[in-house]
Amino acid sequence: MSFLAKNYNRKKISFKYGKGAYLYSTNNKKYLDFVQGIAVNSLGHSHPKLVKTIKEQSKKLWHVSNAFQIPEGEKLAKKLCTKTFADFVMFQNSGAEATEAAIKVARRYFYSIGKPNKNRILCIKNSFHGRTLAAIFASGSKKMTEGFGPKVTGFDHFNFGDHNSLKKKINKNTAAIMVETIMGEGGIKVIPDWCLNELRILCNKKKILLILDEVQCGIGRSGDFFAFEKSKVKPDIVPIAKGIGGGFPIGAVLMNKKVASGMTPGTHGSTFGGNPLAMSIGNTVMDIVSNKKFLNNVKSLSKYFLFKLNKVQEKYPNVIKQIRGRGFLIGIQLCKDQTEFIKKLMDNHLLTIRAAENVVRILPPLNVKKNELDLALKIIEKVCSQIK
Ligand SMILES: *Cc1c(COP(=O)(O)O)cnc(C)c1O
Secondary structure, three states, X not given: OOOOOOOOOOOOXXXXXXXXXXXXXXXXXXEEEOOHHHHOOOOOEOOHHHHHHHHHHHHHOOOOOOOOOOHHHHHHHHHHHHHXXXXXXXXXXXXXXXXXXXXXXXXXXXXXXXXXXXXXXXXXXXXXXXXXXXXXXXXXXXXXXXXXXXXXXXXXXXOOOOHHHHHXXXXXXXXXXXXXXXXXXXOOEEOOHHHXXXXXXXXXXXXXXXXXXXXXXXXXXXOOOOHHHHHOOOOOEEEEOHHXXXXXXXXXXXXXXXXHOOOOOOOOOOOOOOOXXXXXXXXXXXXXXXXXHHHHHHHHHHHHHHHHHHHHHHHOOOOEEEEEEEOOEEEEEEOOOOHHHHHHHHHOOEEOEEEOOOEEEEOOOOOOOXXXXXXXXXXXXXXXXXXX
16 A cells, blocks of 8 residues: 555556666666656766765755855856856756746746736647646646646647747737747657747747746757757756756756846745755766767767667658657657557666657666667667567
């Protein structure tokens, strides 16, 4: 009898420990973990540098209030701003908090320049921005919002790729467009670079803000530190989370100087957000992941992996419809429901996770080794041959 609420459909397996790309189950089996806590363990399990950081920092200082200076947070914010478009950072604890804080920053900016009615956020229908009340209504997903009314208003929606609808939905009350640079839960759908560029131009023309949700696709996952960097587009606000803590809960909102001007003392806060323990871990992850050589390795290994996956697709076009994604944010879109495929992969000791549109999501640690990718390819090909 479990005393945990039944809000998850959990697989009947648990783990004793993890090392790098591998997880070891309580019934003594070894699994190649290509879920990695849903793109959270960017450096795999129990990375020695993260273990060292947490050991050392836990003996010094875990938590102090944001009423005081936190040097570890200053350090991480400086690194994030030096490496990216951002001028300022606000730390949170999770992705949903980060996306909601991003919405607050956008609204507060227009309020601060005397345009409080510019407060509506335009999002992609069936996107994913987290599970808190406002975030589920931002997604516009029927499944996620059902039974959670009254509706949190202030969000408008357009369908992925429907540029006419996008333009029509912008009105005088629109404050920002908020989209995932690469949709994760929604089925690994990449917004093409030219679209991102057009989005930026559109936002400039309409004098509204561009929020790019990089909670899943950011922090090296795409092969660039941020997925939007490839397009050269500069967003105004970027919520991040998942990968930045390497397994420790950290969220953050990155913003440019212009919009940050609205966030005066007292406008936002978080009890836990940015505490010394979290920040010291974030610093270690950041030092490793933002390194050019590290990112180049993600790029070249993921290109190899995607090339090989496409070969498997060509061999089994009746099983695999399409290979999607970039870097190590990969979706195998099947011709039919993915449940059986994921189960068979797991029977063969490869852990993956579903996404919308019949997609099997593949999220290796960013420091995955070539032989681990080859092992996964072998298992995927084997399962393809077993699917009718
Ligand atoms: C996971 C995710 C979130 C929510 O993060 P939580 O930490 O679960 O609150 C928000 N946006 C995107 C794009 C995500 O993938």
